[in-house]
Amino acid sequence: MNNEISKTANLVLNIIFIIVSILCVLPIVLVFIISITDYDSIVKHGYQFFPDKFSLEAYSYIFKDYGVVARAYGISIFVTVIGTLISVLISSLYAYPLSRGDFKYRNGFAFLIFFTMLFGGGLVPWYIVYTQVLDLKNSIWALIFPMLLSPFNVLIMKTYFQMTVPPALIEASKIDGAGELRIFIRIVFPLSLPVFATIGLFNTLHYWNDWFNSMIFITDTKLYSLQYLMYKMISQADYLSRNSSLIQGSVTELAKLPGETIRMAMALIGIGPIVLAYPFFQRYFIKGLTLGSIKG
Template sequence: MTNNEISRTANIVLHVVFILMTLACLLPIILVFMISITDYDSIVLNGYQFFPKELSLEAYTYIFKDYSVIVKAYGVSIFVTVTGTLLSVLMTSLYAYPISRADFRYRGIFAFLIFFTMLFGGGLVPWYMVYTQALDLKNTIWALIVPMLLSPFNVLIMKTYFQMSVPAALIEASKIDGAGELRTFFRIVFPLSLPVFATIGLFNTLHYWNDWFNSMIFVTDTDLYSLQYLMYKMISQADYLSRNGALIQGSATELAKLPGETIRMAMALIGIGPIVLAYPFFQRYFIKGLTLGSIKG
């Protein structure tokens, strides 16, 4: 056994540990899928099962009763996620890079402003009035993008990475060669900072995709509902109808049988689909950037 080789016992133990960790990630998703295709009465009688006795597609039939609404909500969420992530990463980097530079004259002021907003906020009412009255973004697609464009936490992460991983000597060398600030940033700093760009991009992707609060606050036009908010409304309606079916004449029995639990699980699967594809894309840049950041002779 060489110095860099682990023992056979340690190798087996590591394989077992990683297999168990993989199962811990996959089994909940499989269980959610099996519940979504389980008959509702079977869930009431037998609970959650990996191998249900009776299968049913009632949940998916209810969700896709008007499939055009789902497709439209998917389009809104995809556009908001892609556009918001790109703009947010760009704004975050253009704010973090100057305050990471020791030679920037006003770096202390701008660093204080971004840190101050982490500790104190104006509250919901002023926040709402700025976007609806001052910026007039109500019932527009930008109301789902602009409020989350800049996160102080992400700015501080990126600022720290620039300070720790981008050598000042490279920036000085680019100045000597006649490169301007933007050229230095996009040709020198950006290639060396792919790991932090991928990290912030992943944070923003998850944030935009899972957001439903902005749709609830700023949007009343059904054509602009995001997927998450649409699912929230559908689940709320299904719960209300199933619990108050006796108050609606002539349909109490049918409404009481609405598959509320299976609808929740089906909604979870529908919402998780596209976001899973983002992980392999960002993972590629995590690995690629591990050896970047040093001065090479």
């Protein structure tokens, strides 16, 4: 049976994929062009792919204190990398026993993780625990600990372990003398690389885009994450632009702050490193489909 498609169908499919790819890239290109467009040009003509005047005022405003932005980048990268690694480890160590039918207390632990999906303690008790009990206020760990364990991620991993790891393989490993930790590292982990990559990507995006924890727990400007720093910059620029008449000094310059272009420049700066996460995890998606498979 010949499964090859015709040259005409192949050409049509390629054209469709090219068009879809262009449509996906165009918004990013437009955001970049707006970020380097003169603010007066945007006010007069709106968004354009070919503006009549370019300007780097937005980037000058953002990088006028380069050290602050670089430090925020460092904080976000550290929180994202460390938080993702620890979160994936904790989630997998919680999910794996739940996937084992011979685990005596699986129902109790499954109820605990499911209960937190339905009910929460509220913002005030949550804040008190992290600031007064754990004493994490103005600590970089306050940006990591609140998001370490997600019930949704645990349930995804639990289901994947149940569907992918054959109980017979675990029994055979026990007969050969392997302990639980060795079974998890040498057998379960290689078989489950796709779900580890998926949860890792979820956590990476979650940590990188988080600004709420910085707003709640951080008052030290040296510990601001990149997303929260961008939020503060945009808020300050909007405030100065709208209230320039109430501020003594160069009123004309304050009124001309490029608020719209600053937003677009911030968006580009914020997506920089996170774009690299997709090809990295995609590599393990593909590798996980072939590594560790049971061969007859």
